[in-house]
Amino acid sequence: MADAALEGLRVVEIGDFISAAYATKLLADLGADVVKVEPPEGDSTRRHGPFPGDEPHPERSGLFLFLNTNKRSVTIDRAREEGRALLRDLCARADLVVQNLPPAELQRLGLDYDALAASNPQLVMVSITVFGYDTPYRDWKGTALIATAASGLQHRIGDPGRPPLWLPYCAADFQGGVHGAIAAMMALRARRLSGEGQHAWLSIVEVIGTVMAGSGLGAYVFQGQLRSRSGFHNPGFYPWQVVPVRDGFFEVITMVDEQWARFVRLMGDPPWREDERLQNRWLSFQWSEELDAYWHPWMRERTKAELSALFREHRIAFQPVHTINEVVNSEHLRGRGFWAEVEHPVMGRTPIPGAPYRLSETPWAIRRPPPLLGQHTAEVIAEFGRGADEVAALREAGVIG
Amino acid sequence: MSGGVLPMEGLRVLDHGHVWAGPLLAEMFADMGADVIRVQAPGRFSGISMAGRGSLAAGPAAPDDPRAYQGWDRGKRSVSLDLAHPDGKRLYLALVAKSDVIVENFAPRVLPGLGLGYEVLREANPRIVLASLSAAGATPGPWRELLTYGPSLAALYGVKSVQGYAGEAQPREDTADLDPTAAAHAFVAVCAVLEYRERTGRGQHIDIAQGEATIQRIAEPVMDYLLNGRVAGPQGNRYPGVAPHGVYPAVGEDRWIAIVARDEREWGALIEVAGEAGGRLREARFATLAGRLAAQDALDEAIGAWTERRDAGALTAALQAAGVPAYPVMDPPALLADPNYGVLRECHVRVETAHGIGRDQIYQGIPWKLTKTPGVIRLPVAATGEHNAEVYGELLGLDAAELERLRAAGVI
Numbered sequence: 001m002a003d004a005a006l007e008g009l010r011v012v013e014i015g016d017f018i019s020a021a022y023a024t025k026l027l028a029d030l031g032a033d034v035v036k037v038e039p040p041e042g043d044s045t046r047r048h049g050p051f052p053g054d055e056p057h058p059e060r061s062g063l064f065l066f067l068n069t070n071k072r073s074v075t076i077d078r079a080r081e082e083g084r085a086l087l088r089d090l091c092a093r094a095d096l097v098v099q100n101l102p103p104a105e106l107q108r109l110g111l112d113y114d115a116l117a118a119s120n121p122q123l124v125m126v127s128i129t130v131f132g133y134d135t136p137y138r139d140w141k142g143t144a145l146i147a148t149a150a151s152g153l154q155h156r157i158g159d160p161g162r163p164p165l166w167l168p169y170c171a172a173d174f175q176g177g178v179h180g181a182i183a184a185m186m187a188l189r190a191r192r193l194s195g196e197g198q199h200a201w202l203s204i205v206e207v208i209g210t211v212m213a214g215s216g217l218g219a220y221v222f223q224g225q226l227r228s229r230s231g232f233h234n235p236g237f238y239p240w241q242v243v244p245v246r247d248g249f250f251e252v253i254t255m256v257d258e259q260w261a262r263f264v265r266l267m268g269d270p271p272w273r274e275d276e277r278l279q280n281r282w283l284s285f286q287w288s289e290e291l292d293a294y295w296h297p298w299m300r301e302r303t304k305a306e307l308s309a310l311f312r313e314h315r316i317a318f319q320p321v322h323t324i325n326e327v328v329n330s331e332h333l334r335g336r337g338f339w340a341e342v343e344h345p346v347m348g349r350t351p352i353p354g355a356p357y358r359l360s361e362t363p364w365a366i367r368r369p370p371p372l373l374g375q376h377t378a379e380v381i382a383e384f385g386r387g388a389d390e391v392a393a394l395r396e397a398g399v400i401g
Numbered sequence: 402m403s404g405g406v407l408p409m410e411g412l413r414v415l416d417h418g419h420v421w422a423g424p425l426l427a428e429m430f431a432d433m434g435a436d437v438i439r440v441q442a443p444g445r446f447s448g449i450s451m452a453g454r455g456s457l458a459a460g461p462a463a464p465d466d467p468r469a470y471q472g473w474d475r476g477k478r479s480v481s482l483d484l485a486h487p488d489g490k491r492l493y494l495a496l497v498a499k500s501d502v503i504v505e506n507f508a509p510r511v512l513p514g515l516g517l518g519y520e521v522l523r524e525a526n527p528r529i530v531l532a533s534l535s536a537a538g539a540t541p542g543p544w545r546e547l548l549t550y551g552p553s554l555a556a557l558y559g560v561k562s563v564q565g566y567a568g569e570a571q572p573r574e575d576t577a578d579l580d581p582t583a584a585a586h587a588f589v590a591v592c593a594v595l596e597y598r599e600r601t602g603r604g605q606h607i608d609i610a611q612g613e614a615t616i617q618r619i620a621e622p623v624m625d626y627l628l629n630g631r632v633a634g635p636q637g638n639r640y641p642g643v644a645p646h647g648v649y650p651a652v653g654e655d656r657w658i659a660i661v662a663r664d665e666r667e668w669g670a671l672i673e674v675a676g677e678a679g680g681r682l683r684e685a686r687f688a689t690l691a692g693r694l695a696a697q698d699a700l701d702e703a704i705g706a707w708t709e710r711r712d713a714g715a716l717t718a719a720l721q722a723a724g725v726p727a728y729p730v731m732d733p734p735a736l737l738a739d740p741n742y743g744v745l746r747e748c749h750v751r752v753e754t755a756h757g758i759g760r761d762q763i764y765q766g767i768p769w770k771l772t773k774t775p776g777v778i779r780l781p782v783a784a785t786g787e788h789n790a791e792v793y794g795e796l797l798g799l800d801a802a803e804l805e806r807l808r809a810a811g812v813i
Contacts, residue, residue: 137721
């Protein structure tokens, strides 16, 4: 077996919560050496659950465990000048720094790109923030909810007249993370061509508004379409909706006329199939209430399992809305070996979601469990030439954990 | 800019993408300087997405004009090729030999079924990186050959089950983020393999189950089930352990403001901004996070009673000035007038009447701001086969007579 794909890549993660941590998790799981810098009290995900039995414990956060596989943890007090000097030393020998601090704070700490590049011109720095760097709001406070609202996406999810909905569980931060990893890979490849490092930044608002197509601007600017919320329907075409069935819900969506015809045949070719309003399914949404009434009762009489079997047999793309337990226990994901496991000194053997992709020669792998708070502080600091005495003195002074 | 060299300069990508995930992945390489060649069956609609078709129904362009919508195919060249024809296969393998990356989002059976599985492609070029984006992965399993779209796949992988209002089981439809999520993860994997190739000279096959890339973003409720056996349902705009965390009414038709207070400092600043008008927010039960979490319905109601008589923009400015995360919920007209939208606007690039369809095109922007090597949109969306002569001529050395013979035989 070959070495890992990103073997030898030295990464430093500075920041808090999800976005930077998810970016570096993707790299660490492919073999990069990621040093996660935490403040003495630990990353805030250590105080955020889910915890087993809902008992908070800094080494038992499910979110922290998931986000920090294959990393090392050092604790450094950024509030102290000695701490900031250590951080600069750490960045001076890194290939890549991934961070999500507010721009003004980064500058105040002397960790902005220009400062770090002065001693390490090959450094690539990736900054992931909600608003980005070229906006009057660069130092505004943002979270995943704020980013979703600001991007235009939120306006389109939920019921008319009721509050617009975000993508739950901080999905926007995860998107910021994966796009941060993308920016890192792009800038590292540019460095291979030019020999130069650079600062690469992104705005989570913009990621959601553009690549994720969340802004709705294309349809508005081009076609003058202003789509607000339409509940369990998507107005793109008909049907595209979440339908109640006997024991839960089903996602019903198809663009293909022949598939829709097969679905209608399954119901015994009822006369309503001739309804004029169904003949151009790009326009049918405006009558969805009446049209839904034709076939929703048929769906409601049947279970997810019955419908899944029928639709698979008849090559129809509708799928059940699985609940979290149904996904975790699915034969498919178990059979594919999707669930991974970490051997954690405090948690013991703990299952976590596994690989987002499979590489044929250098597989995604758990090489190290998620780190304990400051577990690798002495080891990492010793790697850049500080002697044992100095490490002990820094620890004594409370600069490191 | 360092001598104009873009990060993906020198790479050639063959793109079999259809609908959204595949084309978007290849487009990311095109934006960053790669030579991306769309390979499509002769005579087929260019594969622009469902969004394109849907919008075309209302748009002014001819409905069969494959170039009429901002698809995910800008910056690419296009060739037509019948992969089932023996001559088509031969040409294809010649292209593979001169390429670095192949992007495909067929069902797993399709390429091997054409006699073009990874082993065959690797034979033609040991350095090739094959990125296969299928719904549920290439290994055997009950979902392997499922027919799905992004939204139904998101349902199958549990993502839909937590999208809705708190206390109501019925999930709400979202805006379909599965395809771009899968494409983004795939990009990271392809780049990692390109790094590996620099060291070893060998490519790899990457099997991307789009559902498995997307399920990562609900790791938190998944971990809660794995650790505690608890099954999360829809949560509205709430987030565990944070209160307030919500969207509240503002003055005007369908106007809303998102507000979050993550700690006691932000909460204290929020009630300062509210002042007298936010009287109920000073109730003792809201003074601690535990209290706010325990009385979240009452808390949200009290905040809503305060915000509903205020302008979302002015209130956002006041809250942000006090260090409280807040923003209006933006719709397209609001985005176009938003000072922050400068970020978005600059990258919704207008390519002047580029397509011969008599009007400007607007493309989704390039969000990765590489300060020295920013991306560029170099070509409008091409019609199928538009670059046949150029690609087959210059790259494979086919002459005009040979091209004509292939065209007559229906190979291109």
